[in-house]
Amino acid sequence: MLEIGTKAPAFTLPDQNGNMRSLADYQGQKVILYFYPKDMTAGCTKQACAFGDLYPQFREKGAAVLGVSKDSVASHKKFEEKYGLPFTLLSDPEKEVIQAYDVWKEKKNYGKVSMGVVRTTYLIDENGIIIKAFDKVKAADNPAQMLGELE
Template sequence: MAKKWAAGDKAPDFELPDDKGGKLSLKAFAGKKLILYFYPKDDTSGCTKEAIDFNGLKDDFTKAGVTIVGVSPDSVASHVKFKTKHDLGLVLGSDETKAMLEAYGVWVEKSMYGRKYMGVERTTFLIDSKGKIAAVWNKVKVPGHAEAVLAAAKAL
């Protein structure tokens, strides 16, 4: 069973390739606030809407001192195509090995039409400047989510 993280827990460290050919790690964000949002798949309806919503509030997050990073098991090439198609300014991390997805407890057994399979449970983490989890949104419903996360980030 996947670990469920809570406010006050130390965020698991990670290192992932990003869509710009660089590396993302929790250590790189030391002293900064971070939104990690996990989503199932590039260019699907819910994931596209979520990315567009976060992207639309990017300036507000930046003013609040928060960086937004989206993570899915898609490849870097898929992320680049997705960002270009939807003109996204967000950083996207690629976790093809699913190590980070498992560490954050978002790689879970899902069920659709009676068929069981492994996939990403849409989840968002707000991590404070000390690397501690400040808030977690599990089983995210996209409408209004980015705004709720922004409100929490501003209050941090």
């Protein structure tokens, strides 16, 4: 996990519509950057839908919400449409940003060890500095937790 107080690594990735988005696009506003394992899975859907439900409050507080996984642009588009997600999903199939943010790790699932995205959420301030970092977050609770961090 990246350290609080450090500059967030810059990135440019395609969103669910195929448009290129960079961290610099959000200069001047807080960014909730959350990394999740896979579109359409139970935990990831709970997390995304909860971020969607709270999205108006995030916007009121001047924060952007960006979800990142290694799923394709097409997968993100299906995920967005199926659940009516109002925020940006970024596709990182090469895992460049996932690795830059130190969320590609060894995971144990039912005794089996594999590499994967560890559910992690960063809060980045208006100047691109990481001000909060949470790893191994609980999918359903994370969006409300992050809204609280904006108080």
